[in-house]
Amino acid sequence: MSKISDLLKEVGKDVLTEDSLKQIETVFDEAVEKKADERSKIATEAALTTQDEEHSKKLGELLEAIDKDHTKKLNKVVEAVDHDRARKLKNVIRRYRQSINEEATSLKDTVVESVSDYLDSYIEEALPTKTIEEATTNKRAYDLLSEIRKMLSVDMVLANESIREAVKDGKETIDDQKKELNELTESHNVVSEELEGIKKDLYLEKKLNGMDERKTNFVRKTFKDKDLAFIEENFEYTVNIFDKKAQESLDILKEEAMTESKTKEAKVVEENVEQPKTAVSHYAQELANMRL
């Protein structure tokens, strides 16, 4: 300041008065101060802006960090609260379910009992117990009376003398008839057997008439103890068998006789043994000795 006033004094010592100098000095000082204020204001604002930005950035980071931390903590808190609430809710559900089940069972039993009681009362009204007892008593008494009547009727019949005699006579008659029937049946059986034997003999006699004794004996022996139907069915077959066997035996004997006669002729030795006269008589003798 002093410099500007000194400079002005030197420059304008002839032109400027003391007052003018003072005024210029004042104006100059004011202008300088104003400018200085403006500049300081601008610098301050710039500094503040820079500071604001830095602080904003730092605050942003800080807020972000705080948010993350809070979020993490809040998540943990929420998880813990959820777990706790879920557990409590489960307990509540279990308790309510148990309570409901118990109540439902109790209610069910009550309803069943009520229905049963209602049915009892309805049946009692429609069909009183007294009536049922009366009916059962009547039925039992009726059955008992029937039994007694049955028993007494038999006793009374037997107790009556005339009826007893009649019953006795009837029983004797029935017994006699039974006995007679048995005898007749036995007699009938004997006669039937005899008739069967006679028929059998007659049939065999008729069939065996004209046959030789050996065949007759064979047939009679074969059909002993056989009934007539069996004999009729098998007679021809038996006779054929006998004939066949007799023929076979005859053939064998023929061969043996022929062999023997040839041998005797070759030896030319006389024997005192009695020989059959002819071959036919020899065969007949052998056949007679044959066992059939």
Place this chain on the structure above:
Amino acid sequence: MMDRNKQIKSFISNIIDKNYAVATTELKSVVENKLKQKIAKAIKKDLF
């Protein structure tokens, strides 16, 4: 007793299910059993 209660339960359940034909049969059976029980009780009493 248990059978009878079971029959009544079945009757009620059939009524709830609107299965009326079976419910009627169950009801008849219950009533019949009750009557039989009453008759059996009456028979046990002395005749004279």
